[in-house]
Amino acid sequence: MPLYSIKMRASAHGAHISGAEKIIPDSRIPANASGLLQRGLTHPKGRPDMLNIKIERLQDEDILYLDALPVNTVEVSDVREGVQEIRKFLNALFLENTENIIALLPEMNSMRGAILLDVDTLERLEPDPERGVRATYMDQETGPQNGKAACAAPKDHYQEAIVLATKVANAPNIIGEICISDDPGYVTGYVASKSSGYKRITKLKEYGSESGGRIFLYRGSRGDVGKTITYLENQPVLVRNVQPLVQKEKPAGKFDYIENELRAMRQTHLYRTMKTLRSAQSRAVECGGRTMLMMASNNYLDMSSRADVKQYAARALETYGAGSGGSRLTTGNTELHERLEEKIAAFKNTESALVFNSGYTANTAAISALMGRGDTIFSDELNHASIIDGCRLSGAKIIVYRHNDMRDLEQKIAENPCARGLIVSDAVFSMDGDILRLPEFVQIADKNGLLSMIDEAHSTGVLGETGRGIIEHFHYEHRPDILMGTLSKAIGSEGGFVCGSRNLTEYLKNKARGFIFSTSLSPVAMAASYKAFEVIEENPGLIAKLHENVRFFCQRLREGGLPIHSETAVIPLLIGDEKKTVEASQTLFEEGYFTSAIRYPTVKKGSARLRIALMATHEQGQLKKAAQAILNLPAFKDKRNQYHDD
16 A cells, blocks of 8 residues: 655744654545644644645655563653753763853754754854754654544644654764753653653653753764764654553543642641731731741831821722723823833933833733744843743743852853844842842843843842932943832832833833733832832932841851851851751741741742841841851751851
8 A cells, every 4th residue: 555745834024833744555645634734733732824634655675664662651840950960961972062052952943954963073063053954754654544633632742752752863973862841731741762661751841831852962973974874864664562651540530630739748847838817017026926036038128117108009999990991002001100111210320120020021012023933042040930930931042140249151052153132030039039240240241242131129228328229239330221120029019120222111012922912010009119219219228227237147156156258138048858848948937037948939948048138127136046056957957056157
């Protein structure tokens, strides 16, 4: 019976969206063509503006029959563990360039085909680096005989992947393959070789990410490259004995997996609960039927409980009501919103400012509006989750550089040239309390023609003599292109903002989905924020008091044997073990100190900590007692006096 190759390729605006193929008898061409068309038109990455179906007859004597690779599934809990499995795979191939190969994974994202990589020289061998090398003309042998209209159903990631992996593993001079799906709804990837088989890795990217691609690992002479590419792109292959994927046993109840996840979190001390406050957010709070010293709040200047701020907000409530009634672009824009933006722009010495509903929204909306597919974002490895999510939402290529390492940043930029790009970083890193090296950061961005964006969530109202943030802290005149901040921390209210040129804010008003499609914040919150900025401008002593409290508290800890230093209101006390961290936080809570136990996924596994956050209104007597309570914790007894002050 003659067999035919049928292929579907779908694209939009020149970018690849979807592709699939089958090798089938002529009797099944109509059903498969219909299924492939439906698949191309309904892909999660979007609707195509071009869809092509190609059908051609194959010669029986040209078809190569291969046995499917043996399959092994490796369960991992996160992407970091998934990448570690790739590292193990490469090490098992006895490669000397393992880390360099892993560093190439982000380069796969914008390619239609695969990278063909010489594993010894790290030279890319594909003739067209934009297109890559495509493995085509393949299917499983059972496909034509199973009586089903293949591809009429949703894509079977596993069956298509095992077929491709088997063909690639048998290619001349290919010693292995790395694959991450670009389907935003599929996070499983694989590594494969003839020696190790097909290893499914359950998480190699975050859900919703369109990043993905392949690397074919080549070892051979330059003269054989053409033979390898010819096999991959033109040799028809039918794969026999594809074993069905062993599925997890179906749970008795549809919510059982939730209970299992919660149980696992409890067992690993990663389960979180909420404590209920029955008072205003201030240096002292009512919680659990007692008065406690708050040492975990981002309300650094205690603005949310100031009488003048509350009175100003109360007058706004009386005049404007409790809610805004719509988005800023419809009915939700009041004069208070505009006055606050003028105040923020003046405070930050920028042309313009735009308020968002939260700091999280400001980052996700601004980054995803400014960057897109084909662009490149360089992001610090310890950036806040809102920055990370904004980068992912943008669809841009994401390059992560080592924390606050400007030399590594420059190297990553040199290795990843781009026509349009962004460098983004926290100003104060929220879980570590350290400060961005601003002058070098801005200079690198300008030198390379990249936008610079800084998240000032934890520096506004904290850094600098008058609380104006990181620029004042460094006394640096050259400003970043984009300043982002929040109204929910030192300002004591709620919301976020982006500052920069007037063109920037006008662009975001029209392009940032988190701004366009959100009901605007209450005029009451706008009034409270406006008054808080006025208070900061008129009372620079508040900032000085906060700085003094930080110096005093750290000195008390150092005197007790803990080598703690901080220039910000965030003071991390590293413990490491999750259980010990939870126990330490609970002990302090019982003694009247409200602290937070920070654990994975907020920080890396094994780096759990108490995150102390100080306020300008804390009294030194309170801080002295709190420091002693911390020094008495069992978790810190082994750490005391074993370090030297720098």
